[in-house]
Amino acid sequence: MAFATLLCCAFLFGVSASATIKTQEELDQVPFVLLSDWIDAKLAAKQGNPAKRQISGDDDDELPTEPTIIYQTYRTCNYILLLAIDFTATEEGSYVFEGGNMSYSFYNTSDPPASPNYTVVQQDPIGFPPYPTFVTEWSGEHPPCTNLTILVNLTNADGTLTRNASFIRSTACPCKDGDMKGDPHITTLDGFRYNINGPCDYTLLQDCIHTPPKWKIIVTNGQAIASSGRRRLECARLVMNTSDVELFQNGDVKVNGVSVSSVKSLFVMVNGLMNVVTETPDKKGKVVIPYDDTFFLAVEEHYQLKLGLKDDYYKGKTCGLLGNNNGDRKDDLYIKGQRNTNVTAFTEYWKVPNSCRVEKLKI
Incomplete structure (x- = not known):
């Protein structure tokens, strides 16, 4: 065995x-x-x-x-x-x-x-x-x-x-929080704030000490709203090698592409480790927590995504839209360690290839 x-x-x-x-x-x-x-x-x-x-x-x-x-x-x-x-x-x-x-x-x-x-x-x-x-x-x-x-x-x-x-x-500690909410506003793990409004999928955060990364979180922006042209979070996807868990804004949860939304609490095996997908404490969303408690990911109502990371485990060892978690918000937009202050260039770098959609405005 x-x-x-x-x-x-x-x-x-x-x-x-x-x-x-x-x-x-x-x-x-x-x-x-x-x-x-x-x-x-x-x-x-x-x-x-x-x-x-x-x-x-x-x-x-x-x-x-x-x-x-x-x-x-x-x-x-x-x-x-x-x-x-x-x-x-x-x-x-x-x-x-x-x-x-x-x-x-x-x-x-x-x-x-x-x-x-x-x-x-x-x-x-x-x-x-x-x-x-x-x-x-x-x-x-x-x-x-x-x-x-x-x-x-x-x-x-x-x-x-x-x-x-x-x-x-x-409870977990020490902790660093990052989030994506509204249309959409992002706060990095080090506290830097900016907006992103592209019609694409983006790498929100990933492990940057292994190649390929042991895990990554990909977010999908929804259709643009006609009245404002702005977009909101549609889905967050936790990818671990060949396995993934998707948390949708409408409350749906998919494990390896199969919907499990009818189950109140579900424990799934991802990459041979025990993970939990269950309701958030206020029952307004869904949360997934890896076995080793290194981070948790929650998608809640009102287009909110929350991520908590154990600061000591991945301090200075993450990358993506939520930054590098090194305690310095001034370098959160750097690309591959190179100085950058341009939000558009930064979000373009973390865009998932071939993920952008041509669409009509959502009424």
Whole structure:
């Protein structure tokens, strides 16, 4: 079984047939493990280099041999979401929390409440079959770098077995924000503002430390409005090698060209890494967050696009319409490191070839 890609959690995690849960006492011993910690532990043991985040090889001894509950948080600068995946097999061949529910509570670690408020969610209809998956709502709005205590209680379908856990995770930080809104106005990651009104697709931002880039975000301007001649954001597309996620202004979401808009929450595999596509915290748009939390991308109502980037991870290592993220807004329009102050020349450089449209004005 290859680990070169996390094609599905079924290929990433496994529970041996002999390791089954029968009693509450056995369930109390099942660990909650953060997905990234689990991967890093395997890498440290196998390769001695957890930073690579890749496991290769075809030997089955890489699979877990004991029941485990995996959790993963998805974070923006101000919000956090958690999912839990049940890998606790029973003798009947099912899973302990299949058909059950999860209650959870988020609170600021530095200001704990006298009595936490819990929210209950049922098993997610999508998740990672056959493993039961549970997903929280977004918690926020919190400042960046806020430590949050997360309480989680999983309960089986008939209410006879439970597994409780608590841990601390923070909102993403340090953070840099960029956006594209209106008709359209752009604010770079370093805070420089300008307008763009071409009838084309443009590279909003991309990884500029790898060739080819590991990821890039392409935006599409819509038709010009007759009354003003101005355009507005129509679509943002996250491209990672051969996989992509498209977020449309009308609320549609496509994964590799297939619409998934009818699904409230959807977890997709892009480039062998786990990603989340779900509603924004205010339910006014859609957001996609890569597995490693390096950035998040959201398209919201009123023609708004927001992007948050972990400043320490890609500081000075991005390029595109949102600039190079080096802390100096004065060089955001530079082209290949060469001095430039002309907005037209800059946007022309980041135009996607053969993407411009000849069109009539939109009434």
